[in-house]
Amino acid sequence: MSNRRVVITGFGTINPLANNVSDTWNKLINGESGIEKITAFDTSELPVSFAGEVKNFDANEYMGKQNARKLDRSSHLSIFATEEALKDAGLNSEERLGPNVGIVFGTGIGGIGSTEQAVRTFDERGASRISPLAITQLMPNSSTGQVAIKYGIEGPSLTITTACAASANAVGEAKNMIQNGIVDMVIAGGIESGTTAMTIGAFAQIRALSTNNENPQEACRPFDKDRDGFVMGEGSTVLVMESEESAIKRGAQIYGYVAGYGASTDAFHITAPAEGGKGAVDAMQKAIKDANLAINDIEYINAHGTSTPANDKNETAAIKTVFGEQAYELDISSTKSMTGHLLGGGGAFESMVSVLALKNGIVPPTINLKNPDEDCDLKYTPNTALNKTLNVAMSNSFGFGGHNGVLVFKKD
Amino acid sequence: MEVNEVFEKVKHLFVDELGIDAEKVTMEAKLEEDLDIDSLGIVEVVMAFEDEFEIEIDDEELTDVGTVGQAVNLLHSKL
Numbered sequence: 001m002s003n004r005r006v007v008i009t010g011f012g013t014i015n016p017l018a019n020n021v022s023d024t025w026n027k028l029i030n031g032e033s034g035i036e037k038i039t040a041f042d043t044s045e046l047p048v049s050f051a052g053e054v055k056n057f058d059a060n061e062y063m064g065k066q067n068a069r070k071l072d073r074s075s076h077l078s079i080f081a082t083e084e085a086l087k088d089a090g091l092n093s094e095e096r097l098g099p100n101v102g103i104v105f106g107t108g109i110g111g112i113g114s115t116e117q118a119v120r121t122f123d124e125r126g127a128s129r130i131s132p133l134a135i136t137q138l139m140p141n142s143s144t145g146q147v148a149i150k151y152g153i154e155g156p157s158l159t160i161t162t163a164c165a166a167s168a169n170a171v172g173e174a175k176n177m178i179q180n181g182i183v184d185m186v187i188a189g190g191i192e193s194g195t196t197a198m199t200i201g202a203f204a205q206i207r208a209l210s211t212n213n214e215n216p217q218e219a220c221r222p223f224d225k226d227r228d229g230f231v232m233g234e235g236s237t238v239l240v241m242e243s244e245e246s247a248i249k250r251g252a253q254i255y256g257y258v259a260g261y262g263a264s265t266d267a268f269h270i271t272a273p274a275e276g277g278k279g280a281v282d283a284m285q286k287a288i289k290d291a292n293l294a295i296n297d298i299e300y301i302n303a304h305g306t307s308t309p310a311n312d313k314n315e316t317a318a319i320k321t322v323f324g325e326q327a328y329e330l331d332i333s334s335t336k337s338m339t340g341h342l343l344g345g346g347g348a349f350e351s352m353v354s355v356l357a358l359k360n361g362i363v364p365p366t367i368n369l370k371n372p373d374e375d376c377d378l379k380y381t382p383n384t385a386l387n388k389t390l391n392v393a394m395s396n397s398f399g400f401g402g403h404n405g406v407l408v409f410k411k412d
Numbered sequence: 413m414e415v416n417e418v419f420e421k422v423k424h425l426f427v428d429e430l431g432i433d434a435e436k437v438t439m440e441a442k443l444e445e446d447l448d449i450d451s452l453g454i455v456e457v458v459m460a461f462e463d464e465f466e467i468e469i470d471d472e473e474l475t476d477v478g479t480v481g482q483a484v485n486l487l488h489s490k491l
Contacts, residue, residue, distance in 0.1 A: 064431065066430060066432050066433075066448065067431075068431070069431055069454075128459075129459065130457075131456065132452045132456055133456065134461075136452065152464075
């Protein structure tokens with residue numbers, strides 16, 4: 001069973017750039033930014049006033065107020081992305097998917113907005129006024145459960161909370177589940193909706209965020225000498241993953257193959273990457289080996305590339321350790337320069353980007369890369385997309401906690 | 413307060429606070445079957461009643477409440 005190949009047959013996404021796959025892709029290859037002034041709440045007390053918010057989405061309109069008010073925003077976005085992914089994969093979202101379909105979602109901080117609301121209510125009005133929905137909205141597995149209920153997903157379910165590596169780990173674990181013959185199909189995805197006042201304030205306190213309030217669209221500048229932190233983003237991206245035989249049997253389109261997965265842990269510091277990116281090196285090497293490929297097969301890397309001083313320098317060093325001289329030939333980009341950091345939603349989004357890069361033969365750019373850093377001296381596809389026939393891509397995701405998840409995708 | 417006034421206030425809560433379609437909210441409507449209010453939803457409804465009418469409702473008082481009309485009559489009896 002372990003020889004089963006795993007394919008992707010559907011994508012759905014809602015993110016700071018757009019609320020569908022094709023507009024998202026077009027904006028990415030045109031180098032457009034989805035970062036704007038925050039509209040959801042008053043930022044006057046915060047050191048950071050911008051983020052990548054999802055736009056033009058009204059949950060009340062989408063699912064009706066009676067349903068929408070029961071769910072955290074993270075579940076609104078997850079259900080939207082799942083619905084789109086199922087349609088894209090040619091599945092009937094009105095029918096229960098049943099016991100041969102699993103679900104693996106990744107999230108960093110789950111229903112943090114609902115947590116904040118419940119704490120406010122408790123402080124202001126006491127325990128007897130806390131919403132009876134609070135627990136079901138704030139628990140990190142809330143979206144996994146809500147999506148499973150809506151689509152009748154009865155196979156195994158997992159919610160992975162490895163911070164910014166969460167949905168890379170989700171895609172990887174989903175691949176293993178299918179490869180090992182546990183189920184034929186997994187709905188794998190990432191979700192984050194943590195662009196709330198407290199969360200932004202808290203990330204700002206650890207100096208993780210860019211404070212370029214004057215030019216939000218230029219704030220996220222991965223690998224640039226003047227980078228000053230990441231930009232918060234929100235969104236959900238869902239992949240329909242299945243065994244190749246299952247996809248062929250039902251005549252589904254095949255976007256590409258999830259060929260390799262490597263995971264590791266720094267076991268070093270709760271936020272800082274290990275010097276030289278040792279954990280990242282291990283995860284990349286494992287992913288290449290898992291795909292039965294050699295380093296010179298890798299052509300494109302969708303980097304973690306957060307735009308923090310520490311990540312971009314250490315990720316660059318890690319890529320050099322893994323690839324040696326070939327590191328200088330690889331096409332690399334950080335699409336976070338356009339979406340911001342989707343935290344637990346990043347790995348799934350960037351899996352989609354990596355596969356679309358293979359399918360379309362285009363490397364999306366790293367925007368805002370104007371003044372190269374001498375510690376970051378690889379080919380990061382600055383500012384303009386690159387047309388190039390590609391066969392194999394890698395996607396890196398590294399999270400607070402020292403969690404590393406790396407995926408390798410093949411076109412065929 | 414008259415029974416029909418209580419009903420109007422209850423209807424307003426169901427529609428504006430809970431997002432339930434106005435035409436579904438009748439005295440005869442069953443909370444669970446017709447209005448899709450589950451066990452968690454009942455707790456919300458009770459909290460909304462308590463806030464709106466400035467009363468307290470014990471769990472035991474809800475045992476026989478299955479329709480909007482029964483809820484309205486309970487509230488009316490407590491005002």
